Amino acid sequence: MNLNMSEFLCSLVERKAPGKDVVFLLDGSDSTRSGFPAMRDFVQRVVETLSVDDNKDRVSVVQYSRDPAVQFYLNTYTTKAEILDTVRGLRHKGGRPLNTGAALQYLGDNVFTASAGSRRPEGVPQVLILLSGGRSFDSVDAPASALKQLGVLIFAIGTRSADSRQLQEISNDPSYALSVSEFTDLPSVQQQLQSSVEAVVIDASPESPTVTGMLTSTASCWPERLPDLFNLD
Numbered sequence: 001m002n003l004n005m006s007e008f009l010c011s012l013v014e015r016k017a018p019g020k021d022v023v024f025l026l027d028g029s030d031s032t033r034s035g036f037p038a039m040r041d042f043v044q045r046v047v048e049t050l051s052v053d054d055n056k057d058r059v060s061v062v063q064y065s066r067d068p069a070v071q072f073y074l075n076t077y078t079t080k081a082e083i084l085d086t087v088r089g090l091r092h093k094g095g096r097p098l099n100t101g102a103a104l105q106y107l108g109d110n111v112f113t114a115s116a117g118s119r120r121p122e123g124v125p126q127v128l129i130l131l132s133g134g135r136s137f138d139s140v141d142a143p144a145s146a147l148k149q150l151g152v153l154i155f156a157i158g159t160r161s162a163d164s165r166q167l168q169e170i171s172n173d174p175s176y177a178l179s180v181s182e183f184t185d186l187p188s189v190q191q192q193l194q195s196s197v198e199a200v201v202i203d204a205s206p207e208s209p210t211v212t213g214m215l216t217s218t219a220s221c222w223p224e225r226l227p228d229l230f231n232l233d
Contacts, residue, residue: 029094
């Protein structure tokens with residue numbers, strides 16, 4: 001098989017790239033009341049950059065303190081305008097203590113699921129963006145590991161009141177954990193976050209490394225690897 005077929009398969013991969021499912025997990029505990037408007041604004045700015053209206057990208061927002069509360073699921077809204085309107089109207093949840101581990105567990109059981117709109121079984125990259133203003137009172141290791149095993153790409157942004165080591169443990173890689181002094185400084189790391197998300201999503205692979213999966217994933221297309229992937233000579 002010559003390279004022309006490889007290039008053809010590569011174009012199919014690129015043309016059928018499905019986008020991503022993005023879940024925001026917001027610290028709504030008592031300690032973040034003053035910073036919540038800045039968190040809300042940050043979510044709006046990120047959503048503005050997504051391709052929601054053509055169903056490439058889907059968005060969910062979950063707020064938590066002692067317990068998590070879903071603001072909307074991945075399949076609740078199908079337009080960017082609906083998502084932005086809802087985000088603008090979000091109210092601070094309140095409550096304590098901050099149980100990040102329980103919230104991560106909840107996401108795996110109730111949000112990153114097909115019934116909630118997750119397209120994980122189709123090979124669509126799953127992205128979690130955590131905003132935290134404090135240290136979790138419960139363990140985060142097992143719930144974070146469970147999400148990673150599901151293929152969820154976890155990014156975390158914490159204020160100076162958050163535990164940076166804990167956020168690094170939650171994230172897929174320590175470099176995916178970002179720090180700001182206050183939530184009002186979130187704009188300073190937005191571009192870095194988005195660049196990291198896009199870079200990881202491009203390299204994300206579907207659950208099953210099948211030909212169909214490759215054609216419906218956002219996996220990068222490396223022509224030099226195509227002969228091996230498709231048994232091309």
